[in-house]
Amino acid sequence: MGFFDKLKKINIFANFGSELTDDFYDELEESLILADTGMDTTLELVEELRRRVKEEHIKTVEEARACMCRCIADAMTVGDAGLDLSTRPSVVLFIGVNGVGKTTTIGKIGSQLRAERKKVLFCAAAADQLTVWADRAGVDIIKQHEGADPAAVVFDAASAAKARNTDVVLVDTAGRLHNKQNLMNELNKISRVIDRELPGCARETLLVLDATTGQNGLIQAKQFKETAGITGIVLTKLDGTAKGGIAIAIAKELGVPVKYAGVGEGIDDLKPFNAAEFAQALI
Numbered sequence: 407m408g409f410f411d412k413l414k415k416i417n418i419f420a421n422f423g424s425e426l427t428d429d430f431y432d433e434l435e436e437s438l439i440l441a442d443t444g445m446d447t448t449l450e451l452v453e454e455l456r457r458r459v460k461e462e463h464i465k466t467v468e469e470a471r472a473c474m475c476r477c478i479a480d481a482m483t484v485g486d487a488g489l490d491l492s493t494r495p496s497v498v499l500f501i502g503v504n505g506v507g508k509t510t511t512i513g514k515i516g517s518q519l520r521a522e523r524k525k526v527l528f529c530a531a532a533a534d535q536l537t538v539w540a541d542r543a544g545v546d547i548i549k550q551h552e553g554a555d556p557a558a559v560v561f562d563a564a565s566a567a568k569a570r571n572t573d574v575v576l577v578d579t580a581g582r583l584h585n586k587q588n589l590m591n592e593l594n595k596i597s598r599v600i601d602r603e604l605p606g607c608a609r610e611t612l613l614v615l616d617a618t619t620g621q622n623g624l625i626q627a628k629q630f631k632e633t634a635g636i637t638g639i640v641l642t643k644l645d646g647t648a649k650g651g652i653a654i655a656i657a658k659e660l661g662v663p664v665k666y667a668g669v670g671e672g673i674d675d676l677k678p679f680n681a682a683e684f685a686q687a688l689i
């Protein structure tokens with residue numbers, strides 16, 4: 407079974423006849439919009455498909471399907487999809503509103519890095535759930551009481567990472583920082599602590615988004631992008647959602663690569679994102 411098999415397909419390519427008529431393009435457009443790909447991205451994708459169909463002398467719906475997969479994968483390729491973990495330690499910050507799956511994602515990534523024999527450290531202010539994941543993944547955790555200053559916890563984690571020769575520090579930032587000004591202040595503070603304690607370390611800031619929120623997720627992402635220097639997106643809850651197209655809209659409209667996809671609550675239900683594989687599963 408493929409990783410994205412839990413994704414709801416856009417069935418137009420299977421259900422339409424074999425001829426590429428205008429009706430076909432209309433229905434494709436409609437299905438993409440229904441899958442929450444968003445108007446702008448949908449129109450551009452269908453336009454690009456029409457262009458390539460002409461250029462590559464494509465005649466059948468089946469060939470058009472393969473071509474559409476390439477269009478989607480190309481549209482989603484907007485930067486390095488891998489994580490920069492080139493220094494020891496490297497730091498990955500996770501931001502996003504409550505309930506999107508930050509803690510779960512950190513647990514899953516921690517467990518995968520452990521499987522690669524990396525030394526991992528979790529870091530969080532409010533850490534009940536993350537402690538459960540730390541136990542499960544066999545990862546150390548630096549935490550403080552609920553409501554503690556996130557920058558102070560990061561300071562502790564940076565010291566511990568140096569002392570323990572840690573490879574990767576995964577930081578759960580508090581989801582309560584909805585307010586733009588608060589978020590910016592906290593992230594700046596955290597950033598200064600990292601600059602001072604771990605100068606020159608490789609650093610990523612991943613925005614975690616719940617795919618089931620569709621276009622709202624896109625709006626959220628735009629706001630976070632203005633406030634925090636996001637280096638990648640983690641798209642969670644792609645299992646069973648009919649809104650898979652949102653992944654394309656996010657990458658294309660934000661210009662930030664989707665780096666991980668989550669398709670369930672289990673420890674193995676997260677993978678580095680592969681746009682070609684995703685496109686194959688979506689259509």
Ligand code: GDP
Binds near residue numbers: 506508510535642669
């Ligand atoms: P946080 O508040 O951002 O830290 O979110 P949590 O990690 O606590 O996750 C909130 C809920 O979403 C939990 O019930 C998770 O099990 C669930 N969840 C996280 N990722 C996924 C996913 O990829 N698929 C599904 N179906 N549920 C997920």
